[in-house]
Amino acid sequence: MKLNFNIQPLSSWMKVSKEPLLIAGPCSAETEEQLVATAHLLAATGRVSALRAGIWKPRTRPGEFEGIGSIGLEWLKRAKAETGLPVAVEVATAKHVEEALAAGVDILWVGARSTANPFTVQEIADALKGHDVPVIVKNPVNPDLSLWIGALERINNAGITKLAAIHRGFSSHEKSAFRNEPMWDLAISLKTHAPDLPIICDPSHICGNRELIPYIAQKALDLDMQGLIIESHIDPSVAWTDAKQQLTPSALNDIMERLEVRKAAAGTTEVKDKLAELRAGIDKIDDLLIQKVAERMQIVEKIGNYKKENGITILQVNRWEEILNKRITYGSALKLSKEFTEKFLELIHSESIRKQTEIMNKDGVAGSQQEHLTHA
CATH class of the missing domain: 1.20.59.10 (Chorismate mutase)
Structure with a gap:
């Protein structure tokens, strides 16, 4: 069954600096200096189309670093002004949406934990009504295609036409080399149901470690995904969250240099x-x-x-x-x-x-x- 999303082509709302599309930045905005310095290094690669950073961080257990909060939006404004990069943040409540839009955030994303809860998604969707802002929706934590589609439909029904999905892998009881199992078949099923919906891959959260990122990134491109969202930190060794899966801007650039972008359709x-x-x-x-x-x-x-x-x-x-x-x-x-x-x-x-x-x-x-x- 084909899904009829009312969406605009990715190329109409996301400028690609260099193929493939790349959204990059630290897992968390930790300090103003860390965020702005990372942004400058990423912009210097000429490959990054948007800067991402976690401002509000939903964590598994209390007591862990849960994001710097609203002050980080001011740091993003500075990074955007100095580098010219559009900025993207995760939102999990109506208040997050309101604050992010007021701060001029260019792209919002809905996280895996939020996607898993239709009440949360609907709250976000209601807050988005009347706003012309790009929204990208991560797959839910568990392998549930209907839940992922439902979240996308709720956002689209709110009038958001600049819409894309993020494939970040799924939780599994089976132990493997990955933090989250890729389960490519679910992403392929979404693409089959909604051929015009852009899908962006998140190798950082699939892998959980930087060593596997090149493999997953290439696999995503080979499956005709429209781009990548990868975590990058000026010094991953001291990152406050997810240190093992973040790359320096230089290492990220090296990986992007080696990726092969293949054509979606035959040429001659x-x-x-x-x-x-x-x-x-x-x-x-x-x-x-x-x-x-x-x-x-x-x-x-x-x-x-x-x-x-x-x-x-x-x-x-x-x-x-x-x-x-x-x-x-x-x-x-x-x-x-x-x-x-x-x-x-x-x-x-x-x-x-x-x-x-x-x-x-x-x-x-x-x-x-x-x-x-x-x-x-």
Whole structure:
């Protein structure tokens, strides 16, 4: 389903100094000197389109540094006046919106914690009514596409047409190298639902450490995201918040120099023709895949009927383990990752369980107790 956002193209409200679009600045405005000095170094790179800085910082636990507060807006005004860079801040309440707009802040963003709460988003949206200001909305902390879309819709319904999303990764119980799991599929789903909505990637919050930022930044550009928002501090070693994920302006510039910006669409006729030929091959294989999966499900139905006639349970653990082990080994030999093969098989198995559950319960017996067996 396509979403109909009433928005302006990113190019109409955000001047790109040099591709890709880059919004950069310290995680937190700590002192006037720190903020202004960082701003000057970032502006000197010629790559930064806007200066970002946290003024109000929602923290996980009380007692941590929660932002310098409204006085930081005056520091941003000075940084803007001296460098010419537009400035961006996070807002989490109607009061934040009012103060930021009164101080001449150019871009507002809604943080992940705020996006997760529709009441908070609506309060921000109500405060934005009547104002022509760009707003960028981070994904919620948890992987919930509807919540992200809902926040964007609330802001758009308030009359904000200069709108974009920020992909900053999602919280996960699984331990990995990332602070927040990228879960690229959710960002891709948003792009599929709203092709005209700009999506900006936040490698700093995905990575949680500066070493991984180049990899995530390149991946975001390869997935046709419209830009990056990256934390940069004049001296990350003494930063008051998120020191490990901030870069010096010089290090940030080095990363940007090495990024490769690829085209979203084919250029020459020769390239288009070659891509069309390769895609035609994919289309044929996809059709065959779907056909074979349908044939598999027909056999599944026969098995389901046979199990019902003979009083056999739906789930056969030994058989499922056999399928997993054999197919994963086969997939590895064909250069398919174990993770992909396992997820693919689990999806097919889930549908097989569903079909057999339907067959078992054609007499009206509730089949909900069987559904939990899907991933057993």
